[in-house]
Amino acid sequence: MALPAVLVFVGFGIVPLLGVLALSFANWNGIGAITAAGGRNWVAVLKDPSLPHAVWVTFLIMVLSWAVQTPISLLLGVFIAGHQRYREALAVLYFLPLLLSSAAIAIAYKSLLDPNFGLGAGLGIPLLSQNWLGEGKLAIGVVVYIVSWQFIPFHSLIYQGGVRQIPRSMYEAAEIDGAGRMRQLFSITIPQLKYTIITSSTLMTVGSLTFFDLIFILTAGGPGNATRTLALDMYIRGFQADLMGPASVIAVLLVLVGLGLALLLRRLGGGSASESQMEGA
């Protein structure tokens, strides 16, 4: 019964995974014949000074967006786990960004942030009418902001589910012992959410490796190479410069980083306990 799923997954998941490794040792322009290249692609890519930069940008966006999203998602998750009417009403609106595609979000924000015709300019607030996408540091900040805007709803939903599974009796006991709200948050809620935090962080960080559509539409990697992440680098090398070999090298690196991250986060979760949690992601 598992056969159809196995066939499709092997055909379009595992075979491409091996294929990308094979192609990293090949010359291919995307149309013509594929020829062996030996280790040349690897040498070329690893020597390319733009690689450390792409790795750095990817890392920066990953860490910053994790650092912004995690506390906000956690607190919002706690907030909407409450059963008050107004919180449930707010939660309805919180999820709206989840419905928009990355393409739609990127396009809308691109207009919104336009230094001459965007929201900031229209309101006449100089602070808001900077050249957001025209300056490297600002552009990275904008990417992190939009990523957070888009994905915090999803992660707060995960945290909401986690919070609702914490036994109420723990809070009641804490209450009797006189623990305040902050104390409860740090001594009960957050420790109890350990596995939820790991699940959510895994999804965030592994997911951030493949932010493609958002950055592609928003900045196309610019200004200069300021937001050229590994995923974008792979696309530009492969499908714009027609160098599928070097692009495959980048892809292999992406796969390795993703696997490494997932393993690392599993370790952090502590042995077998996290394994069962991974299975219950």
Add this chain to the structure above:
Amino acid sequence: MTAPVTRAPAGPTTQPRSGPSRRRGRLARANWIGGAAGWLWLLVVMIPIYWIVITSFKTQANYFATNPLKPPTAPTLANYRLVLDNDFVRYFVNSVIVVVGAVVPAVLISFMAAFAIVRGGQGRLLKAISSMFLMGLAIPLQATIIPVYLIIIKLHLYDSLVAIILPSIAFAIPLSVLVLSNFIRDVPGELFESMRLDGASEWGTLWYLAFPLTRPALVTVTIYNGLGIWNGFLLPLILTQSPDKRTLPLALWSFQGQYSVNVPAVLASVVLTTLPILLLYVVGRRQLVSGLSAGFSK
């Protein structure tokens, strides 16, 4: 709700509010920080959305001339007409075909695989299959796009909707199998045994026992995959080229390239492509939200 933050870190010393709320214990204490932060986040979420919607009803001249947060005095539908005149109905149909064509088989075969893994999970082969899917979760599958492109070319499927559908199914399988097998595991084993004793086949227990009992999980994975594929950009971008094969996100992008100066029209296209999902959200919000949270924080 807009109480100054300085008053907020009250914790246990916050005055319990009067009357009925006191009974509710912990929740009775007004949580001003939480409340203020909640409303603040609402602003963060809603201001861009509000701006997108009102701007999409402005004329281009009006857009440049007026306060961007003021609703248009004379709303116009011209932007929406322009978007529709640009073949959006076709792109919409393409998107529907891709989503239905990918999600239905993806969920069904994932369900069958999850059932096999749970029911026969002791076998070595099924264990290997299960860990293969688990590994698939940790791999950014988009990184395999170049060989996928090659395979699609070799299968002579390039520039067709099927080209988008096949990898979409494959990419959806790991997470679907994971969520579904968690739910099937919760079905008490005795139910399967007694049904088997009554003469039902494994296949019968799959359809008549496991399927109905795991409906919430099926809804979850359907919605989750459906949203992801509806909004997908990379696969259509790489695996198709003709305008008549575009799905909505790709169409949005090329529309934006074409009309970038006409901000209201671009925003109308954003609203229009989101509208079908928004309608589904209005109709099935409870299913969607509770499904997603049940599926992921189990």
